[in-house]
Amino acid sequence: xxxxxxxxxxxxxxxxxxxxxxxxxxxxxxxxxxxxxxxxxxxxxxxxxxxxxxxxxxxxxxxxxxxxxxxxxxxxxxxxxxxxxxxxxxxxxxxxxxxxxxxxxxxxxxxxxxxxxxxxxxxxxxxxxxxxxxxxxxxxxxxxxxxxxxxxxxxxxxxxxxxxxxxxxxxxxxxxxxxxxxxxxxxxxxxxxxxxxxxxxxx
Numbered sequence: 251x252x253x254x255x256x257x258x259x260x261x262x263x264x265x266x267x268x269x270x271x272x273x274x275x276x277x278x279x280x281x282x283x284x285x286x287x288x289x290x291x292x293x294x295x296x297x298x299x300x301x302x303x304x305x306x307x308x309x310x311x312x313x314x315x316x317x318x319x320x321x322x323x324x325x326x327x328x329x330x331x332x333x334x335x336x337x338x339x340x341x342x343x344x345x346x347x348x349x350x351x352x353x354x355x356x357x358x359x360x361x362x363x364x365x366x367x368x369x370x371x372x373x374x375x376x377x378x379x380x381x382x383x384x385x386x387x388x389x390x391x392x393x394x395x396x397x398x399x400x401x402x403x404x405x406x407x408x409x410x411x412x413x414x415x416x417x418x419x420x421x422x423x424x425x426x427x428x429x430x431x432x433x434x435x436x437x438x439x440x441x442x443x444x445x446x447x448x449x450x451x452x453x
Contacts, residue, residue, distance in 0.1 A: 252276050262442055329402070339407075354381060398432060398435045412432075415432065
């Protein structure tokens, strides 16, 4: 994991499940994710990575979150009904695939998309547009949710949505009202407050 990254969402889920685990922090700017010992676990060099009790490693946010929910069903991190499960998977995929990997990567690492230094403002602006559009779509779903969560209660989709809301809050991007309420709802959970403190953040 790296504090404040997408792995924060998995950290929250592990704490919600009250599991005993060890957290290994990678320094991304120092290139820890490209070192041989990490690439042996995950050749993609991406976070998060979860090493299971049998020693096998699982990567990708959606896969780890889904595995945790199915492995520990008593926590009800995944709804019972297939329609609601599909809703959860849809939101997670949109958060990770669009807001994170298309939008926020252009904001945080514009050099990955630049042909020359003059491209930086346009790349960052495009990233913000993608993120804002994504939040507007997610807000429409939240606006019709009586619980304020993605589905009727806290789920793995809420952990995913929270980490991009957290990023938006940190860089002062305006969230739609429904997303702001969701962010505040998740922040109020004792586990989330504890995780953020452990990762060095104060709300």
